[in-house]
Structures are given as C-alpha cells and as structure tokens.
Amino acid sequence: MADPQQAVARGGTPRRRRGGRALVVVAVLLMAVVFWPAALGAAEPPARWTLSDGQGQRWAVSLFHQPDPAYPDGARLRLTALAPAPQPGQAPSHSAALELRDAFAGRWSLPNRSQELVPPDSGTIPAGSAQFALDGLARAPRDGGPVRLEIPLASGATAIVVLGPAPTAALVELIAQG
Numbered sequence: 001m002a003d004p005q006q007a008v009a010r011g012g013t014p015r016r017r018r019g020g021r022a023l024v025v026v027a028v029l030l031m032a033v034v035f036w037p038a039a040l041g042a043a044e045p046p047a048r049w050t051l052s053d054g055q056g057q058r059w060a061v062s063l064f065h066q067p068d069p070a071y072p073d074g075a076r077l078r079l080t081a082l083a084p085a086p087q088p089g090q091a092p093s094h095s096a097a098l099e100l101r102d103a104f105a106g107r108w109s110l111p112n113r114s115q116e117l118v119p120p121d122s123g124t125i126p127a128g129s130a131q132f133a134l135d136g137l138a139r140a141p142r143d144g145g146p147v148r149l150e151i152p153l154a155s156g157a158t159a160i161v162v163l164g165p166a167p168t169a170a171l172v173e174l175i176a177q178g
Helices: 004-009 014-039 165-177
Strands: 047-053 058-065 075-081 100-104 107-109 129-133 147-152 158-163
Touching: 047 158, 047 165, 058 165, 075 165, 100 165, 147 165, 158 165
Parallel strands: none
Antiparallel strands: 047 058, 058 075, 075 129, 100 107, 100 147, 147 158
C-alpha cells in the first residue's frame, strides 16, 4: 500500500488529480463558449437611425460592415424607405450613386451596391432599399457638422436627408475603421 505522505507530496491522491483536471477542462470549455463568437469576428449590429426627407418620406439609415462573404468586404450605408410606401418612381435607385455633402464644402459620391441586398444570382432587389459602399473615400466628412445625403430615386429625382451629429459621428468612425 502506498504511503499517504508520499501521495500528498506528489500532488494528492489520483482521485484529486482527476478532479483538478476535470475542473480545468470545464473552465477551458466555459471560456471557449464565452469568447468563441468574438474570436470568430462576430459582426457588430448595424447602427440605425430613422430620418425624414423634405417631402416627409421616412428613411431608415443603417451603417455596417458587409457581413456576406459572397460580396467584397467593406463599410456600407443602407437606405430603406419606410411607410408610407414610396409611390412608383419614388423608391431609391438601384444603380445611381449616392451623393454626400458636408457643411465644409466636402462632396463624395458613393457607388451603388444594391445588388448586395440579395444573394448572388437570386432574388429581386427590394424596391424600397438601396445600399452604397463607403470604402474608397479619399477623406471622411467632418463629424462637426451635418452631412446631407442626396438619395437618387428610380424616377431620376433626388430625395434629401440630413444626418445629424450622432449619425455623422458614426459614419466618420465607420470610415476610419476601414
């Protein structure tokens, strides 16, 4: 029979060592479950605001990073016309660029990426939504003033929405992140 003092000197009884190992395994698994989504690059939820244009049409403005690996990575701005539903021709264009202007004479043209609203080669692009790429801007608008969005409509007209301080700051931060 083994001497109990020798067993203690070697790290305890075999039963205690197994219990300690099990505790370590459980702790590692618990940490993996808690931190795994962050390690996989879990996407941040989009930043969203509801704003109105000069005609009273309400628009949802969303800023986010493209989560679909089928499309190029990068920052996006999505506009969605809210109820009341836009009249024919008053929906956003799925091909024209979005123009941005800030209070400091800055002007930008964002390429239309509305095809990214649906999986590649399937589905019809939702009539009330359009999406634009923010990557490639030479410099960001200043976050000290409002930014005017000139939304191209399917009819060829333009709707104007003005971003206030919070959406402008979020836009500047998203562009800075790349």
